[in-house]
Amino acid sequence: MGKVEENKQQKLNALFASAYDLFLKQGITKTSIMDIVQNAGVAKGTFYLYFKDKYDIRDRLIARTAGRLFLAAHKELEKADIPSFEDKIIFIVDYVIGKLENNKPILRFISKNLSWGVFRQAITKNDEDEELSSIDYFRLLIQENAPVRVRNPEVMIFLIAELASASCYSTILENEPVSFEELKPELYEAIRAIIRSSTLPLSSEP
Amino acid sequence: MGKVEENKQQKLNALFASAYDLFLKQGITKTSIMDIVQNAGVAKGTFYLYFKDKYDIRDRLIARTAGRLFLAAHKELEKADIPSFEDKIIFIVDYVIGKLENNKPILRFISKNLSWGVFRQAITKNDEDEELSSIDYFRLLIQENAPVRVRNPEVMIFLIAELASASCYSTILENEPVSFEELKPELYEAIRAIIRSSTLPLSSEP
Amino acid sequence: MGKVEENKQQKLNALFASAYDLFLKQGITKTSIMDIVQNAGVAKGTFYLYFKDKYDIRDRLIARTAGRLFLAAHKELEKADIPSFEDKIIFIVDYVIGKLENNKPILRFISKNLSWGVFRQAITKNDEDEELSSIDYFRLLIQENAPVRVRNPEVMIFLIAELASASCYSTILENEPVSFEELKPELYEAIRAIIRSSTLPLSSEP
């Protein structure tokens, strides 16, 4: 019985690993389910025992990947003793971007397929018992560290995440419109500006 | 001869219009070349006389669409007499977002498929003789209007564009993580912050 | 031990009931063994403990259903005191058709899948101890009631059964070529004609 359960876990992991591997190598569209199961060494039907379709495994894969990335960032942040709130945010962004810069397939995979919804769900409710979910984590981070009250914490995080994700994708993977090296200082400055502006009362709108 | 040329132009336009129509309605993936030619009223083979494949017509279509959008924004900006540089940028962003908000299919189409490269190429070199290419336009706008020197004009535009595009996509189309109404003030504030921060010397990096 | 036996019987019945239910609802082709076992609340493997395949359960199901229907008809016939032989036959036909008219799924199920072989086997040798098998019953009915000798009793029954079954299927379920209401008098007249003709010497053949 334990044996059966173990075996199931093995198959599941093999499928995850296989799909991850192929999605990164060839992209999702070019990866067929046939490819995934062959690469995993299981039968075609087995795939459908664990996943609804290709997009199911994709979303669950993104959840795992993004979750782990932020968990690692969090652990590093705790080691590094950083007092300033702004610097903490930048630290996390920098950590995550650093990882992605060194692993372009993951950057491509995550950026192209990560919707905010999947992101949140992915991180909030983990298959594996992550110690901490990202959204709550960010809220906590903000509540405990922001020097003054942030107007709308989730929106701030959202804006920073979207900005970082989109601009990194373009610069790191396509060197457009500039190299990532050139972008970096401007991006971080922009993020700092967003953080600061999120703590002040709004200026007038158009 | 002129008639032949005219006929060719007609087919080309029919294909463009048909693809645009279908891409907006059903998305690119779900649109087959068969669909496009049927909708255009031409034969299958004819498609390959004008385009390499589906992605060729897509890119050229995005170019047209984005170019026209910014041209319209520019014309409106000229009508409205806005002195402040920041306000001019916000005006353009607001105009474009306004259009997209009212035409979600276009928003989906452009956001999902617009890479910076395509965007620039699309706008810089137009199939039709647009009066003005966007990138140059923005450079001009900055040079003539920025009160102090912007550190890196194209990067600033790039950051603003990516931030606006990504965050609007999520909020307008999916209401994630908040409604667009809720996002709007925060987004504009963030853009203003980015503009301001782009004119100051950089703070220290991590 | 009695408990084990009881449990087996329960599973068997659950499978019968489930398959009957689904066959009537969706038809045989569209019903998978997976559907049957799920609906029955037993495991997939269990099905194969009791049945060879889908067609095995189908045939045994038809046997039960048809047998019960004719048993009920017989009981009603005994209650109603009908002297004429012809009228007795018509009574049974009318009773059975009446039931089927009110339960179209059963009509569809039986008509589409009832071969004479299955029918006879189904009724002659019952899983459950029916009091009487149909064929023998009909023979008995004829022997005891026919005013003059019927040339070939089983063939007469066969012809009547096939005629009634086929023509009801088409009219009741598809209203083709006429409504069942329109058909009914003609059908009964035809059956009477067949009964009468079965008792006379044959006319010449082509």
Next chain:
Amino acid sequence: MGKVEENKQQKLNALFASAYDLFLKQGITKTSIMDIVQNAGVAKGTFYLYFKDKYDIRDRLIARTAGRLFLAAHKELEKADIPSFEDKIIFIVDYVIGKLENNKPILRFISKNLSWGVFRQAITKNDEDEELSSIDYFRLLIQENAPVRVRNPEVMIFLIAELASASCYSTILENEPVSFEELKPELYEAIRAIIRSSTLPLSSEP
């Protein structure tokens, strides 16, 4: 152009012939579209150029087959000079059954899949320009030959057709409940009885 048209007709015929062949040999369920196209020597996609699915080709095939059978019967009837109305009907039935008896696969194919609707449509409106459609033909036959007025011609034909079809299927193919030889005189007698009863006023119903 004539060449293209000719080629298309060839493909269509090849598909028809192939499917006919396989349906007769293995039955419809066991015949896959792959089988059909391979047997026809065309590509898989070609099938879908001409037919919607397997059931589309089946219905059109039945139409052709049944139509031709009755056309042949009609021609033979004209050759044979038969005065009596009853005998004419019997002649046609006998002709058709004779053909089917010698070609059991066709009998199986037609009987199992011929609904009255398909039958009528099949014969009434032919792909090929048959000289005569069966239903109209029967009506004509009745009108011109019946010695007295038939109460409901189409119903009479329907009853005869269903009776003959169902009882032949069982006896010829499965020898159930008797051999076809044994059935034949009884069947013809029954048909004659139906014809006669269709020309008289109705007796009382149950």
Next chain:
DNA sequence: TATGAATGAGTCTTCATTCAT
């Protein structure tokens, strides 16, 4: 006896692309 995970053959269907006309 009962289970249900695993299998993998089997089937339908779509579609980009070619090429003879």
Next chain:
DNA sequence: AATGAATGAAGACTCATTCAT
């Protein structure tokens, strides 16, 4: 230049059946 019939690879998904537990 234009057509559209033909191709056949590619892909998704189902399901009866087996077998280790």
